[in-house]
Amino acid sequence: MVRHTGQPAYLQIADDLRAQIRGGSLAPGTPLPSTAKLAEQYDASLSVVKLAVGVLRTEGLVIGQQGKGVFVRDAEEPPARSDELAELRATVEDLSRRLAKVEEQLATSTTRRSGRSSR
Amino acid sequence: MVRHTGQPAYLQIADDLRAQIRGGSLAPGTPLPSTAKLAEQYDASLSVVKLAVGVLRTEGLVIGQQGKGVFVRDAEEPPARSDELAELRATVEDLSRRLAKVEEQLATSTTRRSGRSSR
DNA sequence: GCGAGCAACATAGTTAACCTAGTTGTCTCG
DNA sequence: CGAGACAACTAGGTTAACTATGTTGCTCGC
Numbered sequence: 578m579v580r581h582t583g584q585p586a587y588l589q590i591a592d593d594l595r596a597q598i599r600g601g602s603l604a605p606g607t608p609l610p611s612t613a614k615l616a617e618q619y620d621a622s623l624s625v626v627k628l629a630v631g632v633l634r635t636e637g638l639v640i641g642q643q644g645k646g647v648f649v650r651d652a653e654e655p656p657a658r659s660d661e662l663a664e665l666r667a668t669v670e671d672l673s674r675r676l677a678k679v680e681e682q683l684a685t686s687t688t689r690r691s692g693r694s695s696r
Numbered sequence: 697m698v699r700h701t702g703q704p705a706y707l708q709i710a711d712d713l714r715a716q717i718r719g720g721s722l723a724p725g726t727p728l729p730s731t732a733k734l735a736e737q738y739d740a741s742l743s744v745v746k747l748a749v750g751v752l753r754t755e756g757l758v759i760g761q762q763g764k765g766v767f768v769r770d771a772e773e774p775p776a777r778s779d780e781l782a783e784l785r786a787t788v789e790d791l792s793r794r795l796a797k798v799e800e801q802l803a804t805s806t807t808r809r810s811g812r813s814s815r
Numbered sequence: 816g817c818g819a820g821c822a823a824c825a826t827a828g829t830t831a832a833c834c835t836a837g838t839t840g841t842c843t844c845g
Numbered sequence: 846c847g848a849g850a851c852a853a854c855t856a857g858g859t860t861a862a863c864t865a866t867g868t869t870g871c872t873c874g875c
Binding site: 749809 | 852854
Binding site for chain 3: 703704708740741742743744747761762763764
């Protein structure tokens with residue numbers, strides 16, 4: 578895992594999980610794989626996985642329940658308060674950054690790609 | 697210094713710093729004390745201070761600049777025009793949709809958990 | 816059969832150490 | 846005097862170890 582993006586591993590993992598959540602692979606209410614599983618899956622240390630989950634937790638995308646697991650939060654839409662503006666701006670920034678990154682990946686990766694290995 | 701209010705230390709520190717920012721004690725553009733200073737000031741370990749700053753960074757309240765310091769972001773004082781809010785909402789929605797699409801394309805066509813991985 | 820206890824597993828928090836990398840001021844040498 | 850080397854700071858990332866706490870399922874004894 579990790580690779581070239583210039584981004585730290587814990588952000589890459591957070592991004593990936595976030596994408597899976599927003600993309601529907603991880604539906605609201607379902608638990609993420611355990612930190613140990615994620616560590617193995619991404620071939621990362623437990624520490625970075627914990628950091629990644631911490632980011633999503635801070636963002637409010639998931640809710641960790643001690644002893645049980647980390648669950649995707651109900652895609653409840655924000656209650657529209659004054660902090661919503663800040664949140665929206667932050668989200669826009671985040672999305673823009675990720676989009677730029679992905680677009681770059683797409684641009685630079687069309688030349689060498691091996692199998693579409695399912696998913 | 698982390699009195700035990702039931703909240704973890706790193707959240708207490710993050711809350712305190714956040715309050716100082718929103719309260720104006722830490723004006724936009726000004727740097728936070730260095731992590732070492734904060735650690736001493738709160739009588740906490742460097743680790744929890746780094747976590748606290750990480751939270752604020754994730755929230756977008758501050759921006760860390762390597763080698764220089766952590767600066768209060770030129771904030772988001774809400775001009776809060778309701779049309780801007782609507783615009784932002786629309787933009788976010790649009791970005792999210794496009795991003796999910798692109799990311800899914802990426803997921804199904806690029807190096808995806810194929811056991812590659814550095815380390 | 817039931818319940819107490821226990822083991823296994825889960826997240827969460829804390830700490831410490833080490834490394835990278837950027838910035839800035841200083842000091843020395845040519 | 847100036848340029849470059851250097852040291853002292855800065856944040857950021859990674860890893861590992863330990864602790865605490867909660868959940869769940871199993872087993873054993875009654």
